[in-house]
Amino acid sequence: MQTFITSDLHLGIEQSRVDAFLAFLDTLPAGAQLVLNGDIITHYYSDRTLSPEHSRVVDRLRHASYEREVIWVRGNNDKHLQLQDPGNIKFVASYTLGKRLYIAHGHRFDWLMPTTRAMLI
Numbered sequence: 001m002q003t004f005i006t007s008d009l010h011l012g013i014e015q016s017r018v019d020a021f022l023a024f025l026d027t028l029p030a031g032a033q034l035v036l037n038g039d040i041i042t043h044y045y046s047d048r049t050l051s052p053e054h055s056r057v058v059d060r061l062r063h064a065s066y067e068r069e070v071i072w073v074r075g076n077n078d079k080h081l082q083l084q085d086p087g088n089i090k091f092v093a094s095y096t097l098g099k100r101l102y103i104a105h106g107h108r109f110d111w112l113m114p115t116t117r118a119m120l121i
Helices: 018-027 052-064 112-120
Strands: 003-006 033-037 070-073 090-092 095-097 101-103
Touching: 018 052, 033 052
Parallel strands: 003 033, 033 070, 070 090
Antiparallel strands: 095 101
C-alpha cells in the first residue's frame, strides 16, 4: 500500500494553500493511505467556523476517509479539535508505519516554542 504524508495545512488562515491541497488530493492513487501530520486546522478555528472554501477541504477529507485510510496525527494547533462529523478519519497522537517510520508532529519535540509562546502572552 502506498502512503502519502502531509502536514501544516493550517486551514482557517489566509495563507493556507487550499487549492493546491485539493489538487494534491486529486492525484492520490485509489486506495493510497493518507497521513495528515498535524496542524491541518489552525487552533482558533473549528470545522464550524471555517470559510466555505476551507470547509470544502474538511469535507473532502471526510469523504476520502470512506474510500481510503485517513490518519490525522494531532499537532499543536489541532490537538483538541473535534470535527462535527469526522467520517472514518482516525485521530492519533502519533503513528507508526510498519516498523519503518514513526510519524509525530514536531511540537512534541520542541522545547523552544512553548517557552517562547509563554513569554509572549
